[in-house]
Structures are given as C-alpha cells and as structure tokens.
Amino acid sequence: MTAKETKKLEANIKEAAKVLSQSALNVALTGAGISVESGIPDFRSPGGLWERYDIMEYGSISAFRNNPEKVWKMLAEIGDTIKDAKPNRAHKGVGQIEQIGLLHTVITQNIDNLHQEGGTTNVIEYHGNFKTLSCLACARTYGIEKVDSEMPPKCTCGEILKPDIIFFGEAIPPEALRDSYELASSCGGLLVIGTSAQVTPANTIPGIAKQAGAGIIEINVEPTHLTTLVTDIFLPGKAGEIVPKLVDAAKELVSQ
Numbered sequence: 491m492t493a494k495e496t497k498k499l500e501a502n503i504k505e506a507a508k509v510l511s512q513s514a515l516n517v518a519l520t521g522a523g524i525s526v527e528s529g530i531p532d533f534r535s536p537g538g539l540w541e542r543y544d545i546m547e548y549g550s551i552s553a554f555r556n557n558p559e560k561v562w563k564m565l566a567e568i569g570d571t572i573k574d575a576k577p578n579r580a581h582k583g584v585g586q587i588e589q590i591g592l593l594h595t596v597i598t599q600n601i602d603n604l605h606q607e608g609g610t611t612n613v614i615e616y617h618g619n620f621k622t623l624s625c626l627a628c629a630r631t632y633g634i635e636k637v638d639s640e641m642p643p644k645c646t647c648g649e650i651l652k653p654d655i656i657f658f659g660e661a662i663p664p665e666a667l668r669d670s671y672e673l674a675s676s677c678g679g680l681l682v683i684g685t686s687a688q689v690t691p692a693n694t695i696p697g698i699a700k701q702a703g704a705g706i707i708e709i710n711v712e713p714t715h716l717t718t719l720v721t722d723i724f725l726p727g728k729a730g731e732i733v734p735k736l737v738d739a740a741k742e743l744v745s746q
C-alpha cells in the first residue's frame with residue numbers, strides 16, 4: 491500500500507468512527523471473512539469450502555436428509571476447524587465497539603460462535619450455530635464434542651445427528667429475521683465485515699439500512715457488489731487489521 495493509500499485509509503477509518511459515534515444505534519453484519527484469521531476458511535474465496543464441496547450436493551437440507559453420512563464428510567471438516575478456533579482481533583474489536591456503546595447488535599451469517607467468545611453480547615445468528623447438534627427424529631440435543639465420539643455422530647435413538655445450522659432450503663429463524671429487519675431499518679450506521687453478500691436474506695440488510703439513511707461502512711479484503719451499490723465508506727484490508735484501528739479511532743471520539 492502506498493503512503494498515499496495508507497493516508498486515505500486512515501482518514502476513512504476516522505470518518506467511519508465518526509459515523510458510528512454520531513449515530514444513536516449501530517449494527518454490524520458479518521460473514522465468513524471475519525473468521526478467516528481464526529483459521530476458518532470462508533466459502534467463496536479461492537480455496538473456500540464451496541470450491542471443495544459442491545454446494546448442491548453438500549449444502550442443502552435435502553442433501554443432508556438423503557445422505558447424512560456423505561454430508562458429514564464436509565461437516566466433520568467444518569467442525570474440526572471450528573472446535574479449536576479462537577476469536578481473532580476483529581471479533582474482539584467488534585466486542586469492544588459494543589462495550590464503548592457504539593454497537594447495538596451483530597447480525598452474523600457465521601456458525602462458529604466466535605462473536606460471543608470475542609465479547610459481543612447481542613448476536614443475531616442467521617445460519618445457526620455449530621456448537622450444538624440435534625436429532626431430527628426425537629429432538630434430543632448434544633454439544634459439538636459429540637463429533638469426537640463417532641462419525642457421523644448418532645443420537646441415543648440411533649438417528650444421525652444434525653448440527654444446529656441452517657442449510658440451504660431451511661428457513662432463517664423467524665425471530666432473527668424480525669429483529670434484524672427492525673434494527674436495520676432504524677440504524678444510523680451499519681458495519682459490514684467479511685461478507686460477499688451473495689446469500690439472501692442476509693444480503694438484504696445493507697439495502698434496508700441504506701434506505702433508512704444509515705451510513706454503510708464495509709470492511710473486506712476486496713470490493714463486493716455492495717461497494718459500488720450501497721457502501722459509503724469502503725475500508726480495504728483484513729478485518730483483523732482494520733477493526734482494531736477502527737476501535738482506536740472510535741475510543742478517541744468517545745473519550746472527547
């Protein structure tokens with residue numbers, strides 16, 4: 491990055507902090523990119539999950555119901571990366587922005603629980619959470635450690651367990667939709683971190699916030715279709731590098 495680009499980025503980070511400090515209610519929308527620096531590959535970057543597994547053969551609820559043993563081959567890989575993953579500086583930074591009173595809620599598409607472990611208290615999970623598994627036959631639930639005992643993990647009733655995540659073809663939890671739309675349509679600032687915004691309905695949040703007059707701040711290693719469509723301040727770079735700088739700028743404004 492040239493000195494000029496660095497200067498521009500620093501000015502934009504200050505601008506983004508100002509947007510957050512001047513708004514009564516800010517929300518964040520996050521995707522897999524915020525967890526890449528915790529060792530969890532994302533889905534659509536080169537080498538991402540959907541490059542290695544066919545989304546239709548592994549990512550839908552019908553694929554899981556028809557052949558759970560096969561889908562658990564992919565789920566076991568996800569479970570392995572999530573089990574030992576720790577929140578990175580971006581998750582912790584988002585938690586700090588909440589702590590200084592400049593972030594109301596994180597709406598996440600991620601299933602890794604790292605926002606909660608990174609200190610954020612208000613998290614809306616669009617796609618569920620891999621930390622628990624459920625039985626589709628008898629509704630018993632288990633912790634993720636169940637994957638260590640047998641593969642695919644089975645319920646005491648004999649049925650193969652399903653992680654409590656939302657597959658394609660399943661409904662987003664209605665309360666997640668309701669609460670996130672309410673927040674997006676009344677927020678003054680929306681922080682969009684590490685999402686390609688390819689998947690609906692999560693990718694409608696930035697448009698709803700924009701229509702409500704919110705300032706849209708996007709952090710990503712590369713531009714997305716949001717960048718030209720709705721983003722007001724684009725902060726190019728890794729979330730683990732940009733978010734801590736945003737925290738410092740926000741703390742400076744709050745302390746004034």
Ligand code: APR
Nearest residue numbers: 521522523526532533534599684685686687710711728729
């Ligand atoms: N810092 C910031 N952004 C990053 C980083 C990083 N270190 N690494 C990758 N990114 C960006 C990529 O440029 C990309 O725009 O994160 C985004 C990740 O996009 P996807 O892999 O498509 O993940 P996501 O947007 O969360 O996908 C949404 O799709 O398959 C479903 O259920 C799955 O929740 C997922 C949904």
